[in-house]
Amino acid sequence: MEALGDKAKARDRARECGVPIVPGSDGPVPSAEEALALVKKFGLPVILKACSGGGGRGCRVVRKESDVLSAFHSATSEAEAAFGDGSLLIEKFVTKPRHIEVQVLGDKHGNVVHLFERDCSLQRRHQKVIEITPGNNIKQEVLDSMYADAVRLAKHCNYENAGTMEFLLDNDGEHYYFIEVHLQPLNISS
Numbered sequence: 633m634e635a636l637g638d639k640a641k642a643r644d645r646a647r648e649c650g651v652p653i654v655p656g657s658d659g660p661v662p663s664a665e666e667a668l669a670l671v672k673k674f675g676l677p678v679i680l681k682a683c684s685g686g687g688g689r690g691c692r693v694v695r696k697e698s699d700v701l702s703a704f705h706s707a708t709s710e711a712e713a714a715f716g717d718g719s720l721l722i723e724k725f726v727t728k729p730r731h732i733e734v735q736v737l738g739d740k741h742g743n744v745v746h747l748f749e750r751d752c753s754l755q756r757r758h759q760k761v762i763e764i765t766p767g768n769n770i771k772q773e774v775l776d777s778m779y780a781d782a783v784r785l786a787k788h789c790n791y792e793n794a795g796t797m798e799f800l801l802d803n804d805g806e807h808y809y810f811i812e813v814h815l816q817p818l819n820i821s822s
Contacts, residue, residue: 636789636813640683640721646810649788651781654800654809656723664704670722671700677725680704682711682718686814688757689714693725726809729800731755732767733814734782738791746779752798771805778808785810 636642640659647653655674660683661667671678671694680703682690690711692703704720712718735747751767752760767775782797796814801807 636785636791636795637815638683639681639812640719642813643721643810645789646785649784651785651810652808654723654726654811657721659721660719661704661722664701667704667720667722668697668700671697674722674724677727678722679725680707681721681723682707682715683721684717684719685711685715686812688759690718690720723811726800726802729753729802730767730770731760732770732778732799732801732808733763734778734797734799736782736786736791736795736797738786738793738795740792742787742790744783744786744791746782749775749778769805770801774801774806774808781810785813 636645643653643656644659656678657670661670667680676697677693677695680692680694690707692707694700694703707720708718711720730751730753733750733752735750736744737747738744748765749767749770750763750765752763754760754762778799785797786795793815798811798814799808800811
C-alpha cells in the first residue's frame with residue numbers, strides 16, 4: 633500500500649513495470665516556476681494534481697499559461713489544508729477521457745486477480761458520481777490489456793489487499809493511461 637498510496641510513487645511503480653502513464657512530471661513539482669517550465673515542455677492543457685488524497689481536492693486544470701502560477705498556489709494550499717501535504721504533480725490533461733477502474737485483489741502469496749472494470753466517467757469536479765459495470769463500448773482487446781496492466785502493477789508492488797487501479801481511456805478508445813490507485817485497507821492476506 634505504501635508503494636501505491638502516493639500518486640507520484642504510484643506513477644514511478646507503473647513506469648518501472650511498463651504500464652502506460654499520462655505524460656507528466658517525474659515526481660512532485662517543487663515550485664510554481666518549475667511548474668511553468670513543465671507546462672512549456674508538455675504544452676497545454678495540463679492538470680495540477682495533489683500527490684496525496686483524492687476527491688478532486690488539490691486539482692486544477694490549466695488551459696492558459698498565464699494561469700499556471702495562481703493555479704499552482706491555490707492547488708498547493710488546498711492540498712495542504714485537506715491532506716497535510718501540498719505537493720503536486722503535473723500531467724498532460726487528457727481531454728474528455730473515460731475514467732475506467734479495474735478492481736484487484738492480492739494475497740500474501742503473490743496471487744493477484746482482477747474483478748473487471750467499472751466506468752466512472754460521469755464526474756463532477758473530478759469526483760465520480762456514478763459507477764457503471766461493465767463499461768459500455770470498450771474494445772475487448774483494450775480491456776484485456778488494461779486488466780493485464782492492473783494485475784502486473786499490483787504484482788510488481790507485492791500488493792496484498794483490495795485496490796482499484798484507475799485509468800483514463802482517451803477519445804479514440806485505443807489508448808489508456810494509469811493515473812492512480814485507490815486503496816481499500818482490508819485484511820485478505822490468508
